[in-house]
Amino acid sequence: MPCPGLWIVRARVFAARVVRGFCDCWWRFDCPLVRLILLCYRECLPRLLGVLLVDGRGWLKGLMGLYSGEPLIEVSRDGVGILSDSVLQKIDCKGARGEKTISATLMTALEGCRASWVANALVFPEAIEEPADNAKRRGSLFHKVMEDFYHLAPEERSGQTLRETAVNVLDSDEFRDFQANDDALRWLDEAVRGYLNVDRDPRRVNIADWTTDWGRTVPGLEVAVSWKPEGVKRKCFGFIDRLQEWQGKLFIEDYKTSRKAKQYKFNPARPDADPEHGLGGARQQAFYTLMIEQAERDRGSGRPVAAARLIFPLADGGVSVKVEDIHAPGFREKVVRDIRATDERMDDMHRSEFAEFKPGVLCSWCPLVKLCPAAAGLESRFTAEKFVKARESQPEFADYGSAIVRGR
Numbered sequence: 001m002p003c004p005g006l007w008i009v010r011a012r013v014f015a016a017r018v019v020r021g022f023c024d025c026w027w028r029f030d031c032p033l034v035r036l037i038l039l040c041y042r043e044c045l046p047r048l049l050g051v052l053l054v055d056g057r058g059w060l061k062g063l064m065g066l067y068s069g070e071p072l073i074e075v076s077r078d079g080v081g082i083l084s085d086s087v088l089q090k091i092d093c094k095g096a097r098g099e100k101t102i103s104a105t106l107m108t109a110l111e112g113c114r115a116s117w118v119a120n121a122l123v124f125p126e127a128i129e130e131p132a133d134n135a136k137r138r139g140s141l142f143h144k145v146m147e148d149f150y151h152l153a154p155e156e157r158s159g160q161t162l163r164e165t166a167v168n169v170l171d172s173d174e175f176r177d178f179q180a181n182d183d184a185l186r187w188l189d190e191a192v193r194g195y196l197n198v199d200r201d202p203r204r205v206n207i208a209d210w211t212t213d214w215g216r217t218v219p220g221l222e223v224a225v226s227w228k229p230e231g232v233k234r235k236c237f238g239f240i241d242r243l244q245e246w247q248g249k250l251f252i253e254d255y256k257t258s259r260k261a262k263q264y265k266f267n268p269a270r271p272d273a274d275p276e277h278g279l280g281g282a283r284q285q286a287f288y289t290l291m292i293e294q295a296e297r298d299r300g301s302g303r304p305v306a307a308a309r310l311i312f313p314l315a316d317g318g319v320s321v322k323v324e325d326i327h328a329p330g331f332r333e334k335v336v337r338d339i340r341a342t343d344e345r346m347d348d349m350h351r352s353e354f355a356e357f358k359p360g361v362l363c364s365w366c367p368l369v370k371l372c373p374a375a376a377g378l379e380s381r382f383t384a385e386k387f388v389k390a391r392e393s394q395p396e397f398a399d400y401g402s403a404i405v406r407g408r
Helices: 006-026 032-049 059-064 087-090 104-111 114-127 135-149 157-172 176-180 180-197 279-299 327-352 383-393
Strands: 073-075 079-082 208-213 217-219 221-227 235-246 247-253 307-311 321-322 355-356 404-406
Touching: 006 079, 059 235, 059 327, 073 114, 079 087, 079 114, 087 114, 087 327, 104 114, 104 247, 104 327, 114 327, 114 355, 135 157, 135 235, 157 180, 176 180, 180 307, 221 279, 235 279, 247 279, 247 327, 279 307, 279 327, 327 355
Parallel strands: 073 404, 247 307
Antiparallel strands: 073 079, 079 355, 208 217, 221 235, 235 247, 307 321
16 A cells, blocks of 8 residues: 555646646747746746655656655654665665664764654655755865875975865865855865864874775775674774874874864763763764774784874864763763664664654754654744754755655
8 A cells, every 4th residue: 555645646746747738738839928937837836836756757856856766754743654665774784785884973863863864864865966065065075185185295294285185175076066166165274274273283193004904004094993892783883084193002083074162071970961062072982992992902903092082173263172081981881882772773763664753952954844743843942043044944845755755
């Protein structure tokens, strides 16, 4: 049986076909005014009606840019039901493309609204064509600049060569579209200047050598690390932006392009407390520390992790935050507990085919905010400009094409 809401969807598709057929007939009249009216009628009316396509043939996607495949999720009062096997496979511990992984980002996401994570990670990329200029791409741009810069020999590194590296990255196929984006160029210039306020002499940064799982020795830049704790179905995985080595000790460093440098101090009496909202970054560094230590033991290298820090080039002109608790036994135990909890949450979503809503302060940045019953009452609570702008930028129901249907 079709899932709830599909008959309405198909009725809308039929209506769109009628509209477009009517317009095509009248298009034969060679009158510019008539053609302008029909063009508006043909292209705008289906969008206003929220026309969706579910039969998968793709003609409406080609005309209107809407997703036209099988429904992925159903939005109900308490959460989202997962309708698509392809989405379920991405949650399962073993899917069609192999073993699934747990990241520090995933741990943080599933402690919040699971429905938002499903929408952000599994539905939005399939259904919505994201703007070329977005926070994720800007972050990737800065990370690529820093990676290429630290591939240079120490004596070649300076503020000037960092800016030249930025120009070269902007000229690559991946980021060339940013060259005509003045706001993004200003953003990158600010990030580069902020970084140079943190590490004033890049020649002194000593990039560690790292041996990959395939036995190659490479610079410690964008280092892939993994680990599978006992009793956890999914492997832990992550990329460390930069590894330094001094006197046989390793130092973990990550870039964060948010505008607020977040501090965290583990409290054994309240292990889950996060008053400054810095837990995510600190836990990530402890997560990486555990994986680096395991890799070093496996390879017989034995280099200890001495410290970890987060670099915020856009916060207050450039800020470096040392993560204090990577060696605290209580915090390490918490990180392993959080890994297991994330593994169980993924199992629960896969088993129930459901992800519940958990409304909160970040709802305005969720792609489901305009569809979510749980977020309906939050608009009056969060009225600051940043909340309003974030909420207004999120997709409407019709923008998802047939990817989302409404339940009861």
